[in-house]
Amino acid sequence: MLIFKTQNELVSHLNSVSNTATSIGFVPTMGALHQGHLSLLKEALQNNSLVVISIFVNPTQFNNPEDLAKYPRTLTSDIEKIKTVSDKIIVYAPSVDDIYEGKTISQHFDFDGLENQMEGKFRPGHFDGVGTIVKRLFEIVQPTNAYFGEKDFQQLQIVKKMVQKTKLPVTVLGCPIFREPNGLAMSSRNERLSEKERNEAAIIFKTLLQTQKLFKTKSSNEVTQIVVKTFENYKNFELEYFQIADEATLLPCIRKSKTKKYRAFIAVFVNNVRLIDTISLN
Numbered sequence: 001m002l003i004f005k006t007q008n009e010l011v012s013h014l015n016s017v018s019n020t021a022t023s024i025g026f027v028p029t030m031g032a033l034h035q036g037h038l039s040l041l042k043e044a045l046q047n048n049s050l051v052v053i054s055i056f057v058n059p060t061q062f063n064n065p066e067d068l069a070k071y072p073r074t075l076t077s078d079i080e081k082i083k084t085v086s087d088k089i090i091v092y093a094p095s096v097d098d099i100y101e102g103k104t105i106s107q108h109f110d111f112d113g114l115e116n117q118m119e120g121k122f123r124p125g126h127f128d129g130v131g132t133i134v135k136r137l138f139e140i141v142q143p144t145n146a147y148f149g150e151k152d153f154q155q156l157q158i159v160k161k162m163v164q165k166t167k168l169p170v171t172v173l174g175c176p177i178f179r180e181p182n183g184l185a186m187s188s189r190n191e192r193l194s195e196k197e198r199n200e201a202a203i204i205f206k207t208l209l210q211t212q213k214l215f216k217t218k219s220s221n222e223v224t225q226i227v228v229k230t231f232e233n234y235k236n237f238e239l240e241y242f243q244i245a246d247e248a249t250l251l252p253c254i255r256k257s258k259t260k261k262y263r264a265f266i267a268v269f270v271n272n273v274r275l276i277d278t279i280s281l282n
């Protein structure tokens, strides 16, 4: 398995195989890999002649220094997990300096307002950081197709917008959320939950499933009130936001329209660990 720590080494390898690599599938990650990431790799392998995964905990997308410091860094076990999918996958695991070359700052982006909703409201600067790193990685890897999990649906829409605005020649694809047997969306942050918290966190997906049913007959506002009430009964959980929004614009649903696609979005703190999830409503 090829593992590159610098963009120079990676790019020179990709150039050397460019005659035979007809398409490059790319999976950007921050490591601490789980089945969800591996499913993205499998999808990429099915549709591309060469697959690259990046493992890089990107400092500019963390608005909370404690979250950055505590983010799991598990390169050795990540590599073992990648090998279980295929030893032909190329790993790019750069240092902060290799990516930011001494200037660890974000570029400022205009994502046509997508950045001002939900995660954008609660994590100032987060999407500038995501846009900066994803654009940088796309420029280095030059993928044909890039794969992102739908758990971070707002991120997926923002990356699509960035590609549309910068005209980078890459197709951005969203892949279904992978869940624990109890329904909890897989996330590297789940590692920080105790077993009890992990079990209790099943309420997040249960609530989203209930939302899907309720939204057939109730307004967005009524559904939101029910969700807020549900979480009042869970003392270890702090609901940061629940929002029903238009999938395309991410603007809150004020009055339902039959021509729009809606999605529920949720962010919950479980003892300082921030979990997000989402579900399509129609």
Ligand code: PAF
Binding pocket: 028, 029, 030, 056, 058, 061, 130, 133, 134, 152, 155
């Ligand atoms: O979703 C993630 O893991 C990160 O936000 C990404 C896309 C790898 C950028 O650092």
